[in-house]
Amino acid sequence: MNKLLQNYSKEIKMIMAKYPEGQERAAVMPLIYLAQRNDNHVTKDELADIAEITGMSTTEVASIVGFYTLFYDEQEGKYRIQVCNDLPCALRGADEFLDELCENVGIKVGETTEDGLITIEGVKCLAGCHNAPMFQLQSPMGIEYHEKQTLETALELIKELRKMEGKNE
Amino acid sequence: MSKVAERILLRHRDIPGLKKFDIYMKDGGFKTFKKVVSKKQDQNEIKNIVHDSGLRGRGGAGFPTGLKWKFVDNNNWPHYLVVNADESEPGTFKDREIMQENPWQFLEGIMISAYAISANDIYIYLRGEFWEIAAQLDKQIKKLKKEGLLGENLFGTDYSLMIHTHLGAGAYICGEETALLESIEVKLGQPRLRPPFPPVVGLFGKPTVINNVETLANVALIVEKGSDWYSGIGTDKSAGTKVFSLSGRVKNPGNYELPMGTPFRTLIYELGGGIIDDRPIKAIMPAGASSSIIPVTEEVLDTPMDYESLPGVGGDLGSASVIIIDDTVDMPWLINKTMDFFKHESCGKCTPCREGTFWMHKLTERIQRGEGSAKDVELLLDVANQVSAKTICALGEFSKQAVITAIERFPQEFEDKVGEKISFGKTEG
Numbered sequence: 174m175n176k177l178l179q180n181y182s183k184e185i186k187m188i189m190a191k192y193p194e195g196q197e198r199a200a201v202m203p204l205i206y207l208a209q210r211n212d213n214h215v216t217k218d219e220l221a222d223i224a225e226i227t228g229m230s231t232t233e234v235a236s237i238v239g240f241y242t243l244f245y246d247e248q249e250g251k252y253r254i255q256v257c258n259d260l261p262c263a264l265r266g267a268d269e270f271l272d273e274l275c276e277n278v279g280i281k282v283g284e285t286t287e288d289g290l291i292t293i294e295g296v297k298c299l300a301g302c303h304n305a306p307m308f309q310l311q312s313p314m315g316i317e318y319h320e321k322q323t324l325e326t327a328l329e330l331i332k333e334l335r336k337m338e339g340k341n342e
Numbered sequence: 343m344s345k346v347a348e349r350i351l352l353r354h355r356d357i358p359g360l361k362k363f364d365i366y367m368k369d370g371g372f373k374t375f376k377k378v379v380s381k382k383q384d385q386n387e388i389k390n391i392v393h394d395s396g397l398r399g400r401g402g403a404g405f406p407t408g409l410k411w412k413f414v415d416n417n418n419w420p421h422y423l424v425v426n427a428d429e430s431e432p433g434t435f436k437d438r439e440i441m442q443e444n445p446w447q448f449l450e451g452i453m454i455s456a457y458a459i460s461a462n463d464i465y466i467y468l469r470g471e472f473w474e475i476a477a478q479l480d481k482q483i484k485k486l487k488k489e490g491l492l493g494e495n496l497f498g499t500d501y502s503l504m505i506h507t508h509l510g511a512g513a514y515i516c517g518e519e520t521a522l523l524e525s526i527e528v529k530l531g532q533p534r535l536r537p538p539f540p541p542v543v544g545l546f547g548k549p550t551v552i553n554n555v556e557t558l559a560n561v562a563l564i565v566e567k568g569s570d571w572y573s574g575i576g577t578d579k580s581a582g583t584k585v586f587s588l589s590g591r592v593k594n595p596g597n598y599e600l601p602m603g604t605p606f607r608t609l610i611y612e613l614g615g616g617i618i619d620d621r622p623i624k625a626i627m628p629a630g631a632s633s634s635i636i637p638v639t640e641e642v643l644d645t646p647m648d649y650e651s652l653p654g655v656g657g658d659l660g661s662a663s664v665i666i667i668d669d670t671v672d673m674p675w676l677i678n679k680t681m682d683f684f685k686h687e688s689c690g691k692c693t694p695c696r697e698g699t700f701w702m703h704k705l706t707e708r709i710q711r712g713e714g715s716a717k718d719v720e721l722l723l724d725v726a727n728q729v730s731a732k733t734i735c736a737l738g739e740f741s742k743q744a745v746i747t748a749i750e751r752f753p754q755e756f757e758d759k760v761g762e763k764i765s766f767g768k769t770e771g
């Protein structure tokens with residue numbers, strides 16, 4: 174049984190309606206986003222589900238997941254804090270911000286906290302260069318921009334995320 | 343002091359609440375769209391207005407927009423309009439502000455453009471990180487349907503129009519127009535060989551126009567006010583205004599909409615407030631990470647920012663993402679940053695770009711760490727020069743600009759870094 178189709182039948186119908194007949198494969202990227210919604214990565218079963226819906230092979234879908242940086246086939250942190258440290262942001266202190274943030278959280282750049290909640294990594298330009306230091310927060314709710322950040326505001330956000338998760342558990 | 347000229351794209355800064363549908367409507371919103379569709383205005387007439395206005399593509403290449411529209415093959419149907427909202431060039435953040443703060447003018451612009459090329463479907467391709475903007479646009483599209491401005495048989499005519507958003511997922515190369523099409527069709531986001539060009543064979547194999555967000559956000563006002571109005575702004579060959587994204591070592595980074603041909607000095611010193619801590623400015627990268635690095639002189643500061651003038655000072659206008667470099671920044675560090683980017687973003691389809699970015703990155707890394715020799719710098723320049731026009735898309739070309747111009751224009755910094763004299767003999771001429 175196709176679980177993805179079962180769980181998101183309405184959304185999938187809307188996605189498929191965007192593309193002309195015979196072009197079902199165009200729905201692959203939106204479907205991967207849908208599959209990632211829960212836990213920030215695509216499972217093997219979900220790959221197979223997407224392949225079935227769009228009439229592609231599982232390997233083909235997996236290669237799409239591999240090509241794009243916002244698709245993940247492994248679960249890392251439930252929340253990903255992606256700090257831009259590309260050239261324009263780096264000219265405004267983004268590298269130092271990223272290092273300090275990681276140091277304060279007790280991980281290295283690219284690592285995940287022990288509780289599995291937060292991954293912090295450096296990414297390429299996010300079109301927010303005038304508001305550096307800045308990052309995007311990738312979470313089950315989607316992607317959210319946080320601009321004009323300081324170490325304090327970023328640590329505050331992490332505290333809130335932890336509090337929220339504590340309550341949910 | 344130059345006065346701030348009329349704003350076309352960032353009008354939300356002049357009209358409070360323009361982001362709200364009702365306020366946009368009060369300001370005459372969608373009148374032009376309604377007029378052209380209900381009067382069944384001849385498509386060629388609209389193409390001519392845009393052509394005569396002198397509007398050129400704002401995605402980087404500066405190709406005349408009306409001319410592109412005229413290439414659409416009328417013997418093959420349906421037609422598509424694809425809006426390039428991938429905005430991923432480091433230093434560029436203008437399309438984001440336009441879509442977020444002036445969305446209705448953007449939407450009206452793309453709707454009139456679709457009508458002009460006889461397309462019934464528009465795809466807006468947004469970089470995946472613009473997830474919030476896509477969600478906002480989806481709501482706005484729904485509203486337009488409810489208001490009878492999108493859908494079947496608009497205003498009782500036989501014209502139907504629908505807009506769809508499509509999210510990318512983090513790949514700079516998908517901003518290149520043919521990679522973007524491949525990405526929508528889910529065939530790995532890698533560029534296509536051209537010809538055929540998209541206006542002949544585009545999305546799903548059909549005639550397609552691809553334009554940048556900023557380009558199309560001009561269209562509603564151009565069609566409303568006429569080509570003479572628009573061509574009267576800016577310079578002879580670079581008409582209109584442009585949103586300059588100013589970033590790097592300036593006091594007030596941000597978007598500034600200015601007539602084409604405004605000098606760098608106005609942008610950097612009057613509007614940008616000058617350099618952080620009032621330090622000396624060293625260089626300008628006028629087109630993001632893909633730029634040549636222009637050493638700054640008084641003459642450069644007085645250079646008009648337009649497509650024609652920049653080559654005169656050794657650069658290009660590109661997407662007009664102006665990155666400011668001051669005397670605190672070293673060139674070996676800077677080109678290592680740009681190579682981090684290009685190595686990460688090369689799609690790997692052609693060898694010179696794939697291998698070139700890999701080796702250039704390795705070399706800039708070594709040099710910047712202080713472990714390089716004069717030979718490494720010479721080799722770096724050699725590799726950069728070999729990533730020649732043999733690549734399928736322009737990314738290969740972009741990747742070497744900063745490297746070559748940094749070494750050639752600031753050789754002393756590299757000599758200081760490696761502690762030896764560099765010989766340029768091999769690559770000159």
Ligand SMILES: Cc1cc2nc3c(=O)[nH]c(=O)nc-3n(C[C@H](O)[C@H](O)[C@H](O)COP(=O)(O)O)c2cc1C
Nearest residue numbers: 399400401426428429430517518519553554557736
């Ligand atoms: C590597 C690469 C990346 C590009 N990225 C973008 C982009 O993010 N946004 C954009 O509008 N154009 C981008 N372009 C330019 C597009 O290929 C194309 O020229 C443009 O979308 C055409 O629209 P215009 O005529 O309105 O400028 C890129 C080109 C290359 C080679």
Ligand code: SF4
Nearest residue numbers: 689691692695733735
């Ligand atoms: S030039 Fe680079 S990015 Fe462009 S097609 Fe070739 S490998 Fe891909």
Ligand code: FES
Nearest residue numbers: 257262299301302
């Ligand atoms: S360089 Fe960081 S957002 Fe552009």
